[in-house]
Amino acid sequence: QVQLVQSGAEVKKPGASVQVSCKASGYTFTGYYLHWVRQAPGQGLEWMGRINPNSGDTNYAQKFQDRVTMTRDTSISTVYMEVSRLRSDDTAVYYCTRGRPVSDAFDFWGQGTMVTVSS
Amino acid sequence: DIQMTQSPSSLSASVGDRVTITCRASQSISNYLNWYQQKPGKAPKLLIYAASSLQSGVPSRFGGSGSGTDFTLTISSLQPEDFATYYCQQSYSTPQTFGQGTKLEIK
Numbered sequence: 175q176v177q178l179v180q181s182g183a184e185v186k187k188p189g190a191s192v193q194v195s196c197k198a199s200g201y202t203f204t205g206y207y208l209h210w211v212r213q214a215p216g217q218g219l220e221w222m223g224r225i226n227p228n229s230g231d232t233n234y235a236q237k238f239q240d241r242v243t244m245t246r247d248t249s250i251s252t253v254y255m256e257v258s259r260l261r262s263d264d265t266a267v268y269y270c271t272r273g274r275p276v277s278d279a280f281d282f283w284g285q286g287t288m289v290t291v292s293s
Numbered sequence: 294d295i296q297m298t299q300s301p302s303s304l305s306a307s308v309g310d311r312v313t314i315t316c317r318a319s320q321s322i323s324n325y326l327n328w329y330q331q332k333p334g335k336a337p338k339l340l341i342y343a344a345s346s347l348q349s350g351v352p353s354r355f356g357g358s359g360s361g362t363d364f365t366l367t368i369s370s371l372q373p374e375d376f377a378t379y380y381c382q383q384s385y386s387t388p389q390t391f392g393q394g395t396k397l398e399i400k
Binding site: 220267279284285 | 327329333338387
């Protein structure tokens, strides 16, 4: 069965960086885009960007363009997202999610990783 | 960026009711519209993709329609487990964007 398993919760200080991992299993890792979506406490869903695990190509939302880096390691079917220069408003649950072919709807989701940014 | 506007933002309904949530895109997105359900503390769950296709395992009381800029999610007969927050999302172009959500509460 398809699973996306994310790394655990993080607490960081403003200005630091955080890396969240997402390990995929149960399907061909290189066959589907993986996306990152975040949700601040009590707020809605926000798309951050995506990575093509086959080529490593990425697309980022403009607001994250200079602070987010998405990478992958095909040998262990894992994608990573790093957010640098953290601010308090980056406090959120970060989800990785798989895009369906053609529609690119998000059909499987990781369990979420809570990142808290606090001095 | 394409803006997605959902209405209503919140809704009170009873078990057995028929409920409709609407989503409007700021420009045409063809049928690249998806619907998700989210319960507190959980990841979103895909219900409907490509405007009207039911995701595997989702009960048939959920239905979607629309194309272009106007879309609807209908729940034909509310069940207790359906009380949650619902989001629409466009996957027509990046950045993919979500509606602000509709919180469905028990009346």
